[in-house]
Amino acid sequence: MIGAGTMGRGIVQLFAQAGHRVHCFDSVDGAAGKAVEFVGGMIGRGVEKGRLGADDFERLRGRIHAAATIADLADCDVVIEAIVEDLEVKRALFRQLEAVVSPQAILASNTSSLVVAEIAAACAHPERVAGLHFFNPVPLMKVAEVIAAVRTAPAVVETLRTLVAGTGHRAVVAADQPGFLVNHAGRGLYTEGLRLLEEQSASADQVDRVLREAAGFRMGPFELLDLTGLDVSSKVMASIYEQFQQEPRFRPSSLVPPRVAAGLFGRKTGQGWYAYAGDKGDVKQLPTVSPVPALPAELKVWVAPDAADREALRALASEAGARWLDHPDPDALLIVQPWGRDATSEAIALGLDATRCVAIDPLPGFGLHRTLMLTAVTTPAMRDAAHALLSQDGTGATVINDSPGFIVQRVLATIVNIAAQIAQRGIASIDDIEDAVKLGLGYPHGPLAWGDRIGGAKVLQILQRMQAGTGDPRYRPSPWLERRVALGLSLRTPEAARS
Ligand SMILES: NC(=O)c1ccc[n+]([C@@H]2O[C@H](COP(=O)([O-])OP(=O)(O)OC[C@H]3O[C@@H](n4cnc5c(N)ncnc54)[C@H](O)[C@@H]3O)[C@@H](O)[C@H]2O)c1
Incomplete structure (x- = not known):
């Protein structure tokens, strides 16, 4: 493991608990040692709770080593990198790694936003390089994306898939495309939520409440943006839009930059779409809801x-x-x-x-x-x-206020449509799309199954009417959706050539 920060620590814990020997290196002196201690503490909680015996703890703890130099990683079969999100720094590291590890070793990057092929291109053997994208907190977020870059060898993808599956996490395989799978599928909730606000159809707290209580989301888009921080999310929104060559479905909102400039990042600054109190910004202050009016005597x-x-x-x-x-x-x-x-x-x-x-x-x-x-x-x-x-x-x-598709219809239709287009583009298999969204985004259903529940024809009608009503190409239906509705098939029906 290279990089002993938030992600590196979680990844070390996950693989040690799955029975692997893990070496951890960080460029900051002492950081790897601290990470090993930290992970030991996390594993030790299992002993306190009676889930892990003292012997097992010692054995597990003994599998984790702090590496003093990169050369200490020479006998590793797989090296996972979770260092700073900077292409040139990652490229330099991968180049350096190739000189240290065996010719068979696999090199994986935990990057969220870089093109894996650009990292791989720095290597003499790009076929051994892949993405391995975990989510924070790693031990609890039970999914990881294995990213097959254009030159990645199929055997490397398969080994990583098996490795992840051995930890108990669900491994999904995705193409080296912007946002990979989870962050790509997650665009709909944010962009459509912001669109509702732009059009003054509803307030942020109304959108969140309706999506939680009527559609079953754990959090609405504005609560999520406040949690992640608008400073971070705004960059992801802009970067995915640009990387997809300005695809209108991912167009970010002009409401965001002024709020970023004003420091309304969310919980971390005490003010985002909501105001927060408490030491950790953990108390959300909700705007007062207007009381229910009385029923007229004659109606x-x-x-x-x-x-x-x-x-x-x-x-x-x-x-x-x-x-x-x-x-x-x-x-x-x-x-x-x-x-x-x-x-x-x-x-x-x-x-x-x-x-x-x-x-x-x-x-x-x-x-x-x-x-x-x-x-x-x-x-x-x-x-x-x-x-x-x-x-x-x-x-x-x-x-x-007036909104084509209210809140739930337009948000769900957008999510289904984006997932349909992910399937159309062959970025991932249908099962992987469904599981990645449920595990990575916490949605109550996989997006294509959700489309089936609503009815593919209804989803298509919502999108067609929204496109007609707004003239906005972001609502144009994916051919995946159109074809399956025309044929009266489930949205989870795979493409003939790929099945
Ligand atoms: N934090 C998240 O939620 C999250 C989720 C998925 C993916 N990622 C990705 O994982 C990577 C790491 O993110 P993080 O949140 O753990 O960062 P972090 O800042 O918590 O940790 C990064 C660690 O890497 C070390 N480091 C930096 N440059 C290095 C180098 N050249 N060699 C060795 N060590 C170096 C730093 O000292 C630090 O300890 C990034 O690529 C990020 O995009 C982060």
Whole structure:
């Protein structure tokens, strides 16, 4: 292991626990020794908790050695590098390593953002060089990406895959493309979250809350950006966009640079999209949520005939004592449930009075947190009536401004579309895409399985309508998605030639 920082320490621990002998080197004097002590302490916790016997601890501890010089790594079969993220420094190290290790030794880089082939190109034997990308904290994030650069020998990829699998982590194989697999698949949540904010469709805390409570994400995009730090994330967003030759799907937001300039990095500076208190910036201060308005004494409700939740809405209206109408009478609240369209467009398409129209997202189950979307001219009285009605049964509701695809539809459709394009480009296998996203990003489902749950045709419709409504090519559907929907197949159906 070269580099005894955050990642190096975790990687040392992982391989020692899997039964390997590990030598650790760092260019800073004493850093490798400290890392060995640190890892010993981490492993020692297992003894304290009764999970590891004293003998096993000593044996495990004895496998980890601090190396005084790079020459001490001469008999290593695999060298993993996790030093500073700088191409020239990494290239110089790999060149130096080749002179030390055996001709069969594998050289792997833990780089997150560099092109592995550029590191490999510094070596006399680039076929032995690959990426081996772990996530922080290494022992807990149970996935690693094995990156096959253009000249990497298949046997090297296979050895690394087997090596990782032996630690209990899931090894996924990805091509040497920007963001590899996990950081590539993770773009949708951030870019679409920021787009919602740019369009003033919803506030950051509304986007986060809806995605957590209605879609099952552990954290929304703004909570995640605050955790990682906008100083770091903004560079990743810009770099992946540029490395993909300005692909519109990854276009970063103009909202970000002014916030970076102002130091609104997130938890580490006490202020990001949220304000934080506490020593470690661990107490998030939430903006106050406006109270649920009272239900009007007399309420007439009309629901569009094609609304997905029409029967559930009828039951709710009946419990609330509202009058259910079969025609959109002049003083009724008009409820619509569009897919991929904003409330204004839906009102116009159905010939409804937009001032009385409120849209409810049909995608999440009716029992989950509800998103209510206003047209550009919905009156406050109709907004409050809808908010009160939809909160009658104690289910939370968030009221947002016009947005094609509400919050959940557009974010999920974007995530599915990006994953479909990862599959189309052959960057990774379908199983690897699915597992990498679940383990690396913590999403409740793999993105293609998620698309199947929503229905490929629905995802395609959301994207097509968003593209038509906004004119933005970022929403253009991947051919992978289009073909499988046209054929009535699962989004996890592999390409014939690759299966
Ligand atoms: N931190 C993360 O969340 C994360 C996740 C995935 C990948 N990575 C990547 O892993 C690598 C390391 O990241 P980190 O967060 O552990 O960094 P870090 O700053 O915590 O540790 C880097 C270590 O490398 C040592 N070092 C620097 N130059 C060296 C050289 N030429 N030779 C030997 N040692 C040298 C430093 O002294 C330091 O101890 C980077 O390439 C980074 O992009 C980081």
